[in-house]
Amino acid sequence: MIRHRLLFVLTLLLLLIPLPWPVAAEQYNYIDISNPFLRKTPMAVPMFKAAAHDPTAMAAAKAASELLVYYLDFTGYFTFSDPAAFLEDPQKMDITGSGIRYRNWTAIGAELLVTGGVVIRDGDAEFELRLFDTVKEKMMVGKRYRGSSDDLRQVARRFCSEVVFAITGSRGFFDSKIAFISNGSGHKEIYLCEFDGSNISRFTRHNSISLFPDWSSDGRWIAYTTYADKGPKIRIQHVREKRASWINKPGLQAAPSWVPGRFELAASLSFSGDQEIYLLTGNGKIIKRLTSSVGIDVEPTWSPDGKRMAFVSKRSGNPQIYIYDTFTGRVQRLTFEGRYNTQPNWSPKGDRIAYSALRNGVIDIFTINPDGGEPIQLTENQGSNEAPAWSPDGSLIAFSSTRGGKSRIYVMTAYGTDQRRLLTLPGEQTNPKWSPNILNP
Amino acid sequence: MKRKWIILAMLLVIPAMLFTVSCAKKAVVSEPATTDTTAADEAARQAELEKQKEIERQKQLEEERLAAERAEQLKAEAIERDLMMAENRFLSENVYFDFDTATLDYQAQELLKQKAMWLQSNPDANTVIEGHCDERGTNAYNLALGERRAESAKAFLVNLGIDGSRLTTISYGEEKPVDMGQNEEAWAKNRRAGFVKE
Known part of the structure; x- marks a missing residue:
């Protein structure tokens, strides 16, 4: 467990390679600063992708995407699109920046989109998580995390912290x-x-x-x-x-x-x-x-x-x-x-x-x-x-x-x-x- | 037949003889001392009487002493009871306050004067004054207010000449209500300074 945590911290330090699109100040205008809770921003979080033949990865993908929705919902900033309305199949869609079909998400009202992929390697789970602005058609956050399955909550919190930072300019409360x-x-x-x-x-x-x-x-x-x-x-x-x-x-x-x-x-x-x-x-x-x-x-x-x-x-x-x-x-x-x-x-x-x-x-x-x-x-x-x-x-x-x-x-x-x-x-x-x-x- | 007569005679004669002998003996002893013995007897009787009287007197004295002792004891018990009652009253009668104030009104001051008298007549008694609040308001402020209540009761007693070192204060804020009710009657009971023996 200690080894895992250490590995995880190292992972955070070394493997947290930001994918392109660093957060810039001009991106903070998503939330109405005077009252960000008056109009919540609609967001879609399709279940994260995992290899269909790997039940461990599928379970981790499901748990991680659900946890993410739960944490992000706790902030009060967002509403979440009903998965039944999705025009894309979460397990078949492209989760990287290049292949996102933004119009399929704006069509169901989602202004923000979170995609994720999970791969299990040597007993550790590797998460690839991204936040997209579907209106401006660009990626706002891209992160890769590796940790044991015990670290799932930590991974979800880290990414939520990134999402909230990208949206509001403040780190949130996920480690409190x-x-x-x-x-x-x-x-x-x-x-x-x-x-x-x-x-x-x-x-x-x-x-x-x-x-x-x-x-x-x-x-x-x-x-x-x-x-x-x-x-x-x-x-x-x-x-x-x-x-x-x-x-x-x-x-x-x-x-x-x-x-x-x-x-x-x-x-x-x-x-x-x-x-x-x-x-x-x-x-x-x-x-x-x-x-x-x-x-x-x-x-x-x-x-x-x-x-x-x-x-x-x-x-x-x-x-x-x-x-x-x-x-x-x-x-x-x-x-x-x-x-x-x-x-x-x-x-x-x-x-x-x-x-x-x-x-x-x-x-x-x-x-x-x-x-x-x-x-x-x-x-x-x-x-x-x-x-x-x-x-x-x-x-x-x-x-x-x-x-x-x-x-x-x-x-x-x-x-x-x-x-x-x-x-x-x-x-x-x-x-x-x-x-x-x-x-x- | 003849033997029977002899036995009968013996039965009659022997007790008769015995009787005569004892009579005779008594007469012999008592006859010459008749006058003398009555005087001695009288003296003895007097002495006996005196003795009896003395015993009676002693008994009476003892009874009187016991009665006095009993009275004393009753008196002591009564005093003890009074003291106990005074102490109980001292410990059980609370000083009450209005909402959000530590000011002592007339009633509170009169009660504190009685408490000062008790403290003066019990110089060995040290007291803890506990300050309390009702549940309305917020608990940190009430903790501060409870202390002000205990302190104002203490200051009043010190002004009446009680040594401040005999009085310590503690605030329980709204943490220890005596009445859990949520109405003015209950709240009024809870806004208090209580007295506890150290």
Whole structure:
């Protein structure tokens, strides 16, 4: 398995020979940037070609093309043509650039076409995958991957990442995970899963109350608040190794937030007698205090460049979101509507801050431009919707919702479309937090 | 026949003789001491009486002592009970808050004054003040708000002269509601500062 993975990484490095047509900036105009989910781009993904006499290859081809459709559908950018309407026989058509009959695809409404071929050689599967623009009649992405059949998901994700990059200019979220809280065991513990809710594993076993997980930007550490040692204390825990540190200060330690690109985090501590937000090293040592205002200052979240930090403060009498500028030291109020705006989460794209607002006893999710302006409401009349967390490309938002009675984790696009439940687990799930893309876990 | 008579006679005579002897002996002993013995007897009786009286007195004393002891015990038990009740009241009566505030209203302040009195009369008792919130609102903010509630209760007690080192605070935010209901009555019960012995 290790050998295979190594081989696979080598394959990625050496065999990822881009076929012609490198991606260029002028190709990013496929998606309406203001709302790419308003009009989804129709795409056709015929089953990948494989030698009819090789059942292993056929199975891999079928599984890979289905997985690709599933992953690409998850982005919310595309609709998929019904295979029954195809004018071409997927197993007979030419999958390379030269032989594509584009008009057979535009005729059924597909503006994008993915073709693939699978060959099994020495037990490894070799995939040849391409993305075509059927309107402009040209290839946008061409990649060749080799790996064991265990690496199928990885291959599909790599290619999806290429497709999304070609279409939107951003790498997507296919190498990301989600951390969340579930009380299914009788205690609130932290669980991890893949971006699509699959492969759920339990991360903490404190038999206590654990809350507010947050991923470091290399994806290797999760900081969270726990009552495991009386508490509420912040524990900074390695995702894979048995390494952890605590912040050696008395009092409350709430809701940590890692600084993008640095081994540093911000958190609200009350050891001085008043809650203030501090900047800390990744080992839990205080670097400096960031806020200075009597009363509640909590829930920091960083702009992607690490220069600004949004947070919740009660300094005006009720909880509102403020932005702290690390250079000028100035603090400016961001939210003015309503009397209860909390849970800010700054998009990794930088352009929006998602947060939740309590109005008439119900909590709903909004986004707002960090420089101010009108908030946009994303959830409505569907129970309480809390704790928005952006995907690493800023295209999706994970959140918790009580629309089905109990609190569960849901996902929607940045514009509030395509709301769907992410996973099924006993108990209630809350506080989702998306990881960055983790390429070398 | 003759033997029968002898046996009969013997049966009659021997007890008679025995009777006479014992009578005679008694008369011999008691006759000369008649006057003397009555005086001694009287003295003995007096002594006996005195002794009885003394025993009675001691018994009464003992009973009185026991009664006093019992009363004392009852009193101690009553005090103990009062103390226990005071402690229970101290531990069970929560300070309540309005939504999204850590401000102490009149009722909360009156209750905290009672708690301060208890803390003053129990100088060895150290207390943890737990701050709680209702389920409305969001959990990180509620964690912060719970701490403010516990801290404002502590600050009030410290202002009344309680040593701050005897009081520690912890916030549970919205994690430990006492009433799971989703109405104002339940929420009002959950917005509280509770007191726990350290």
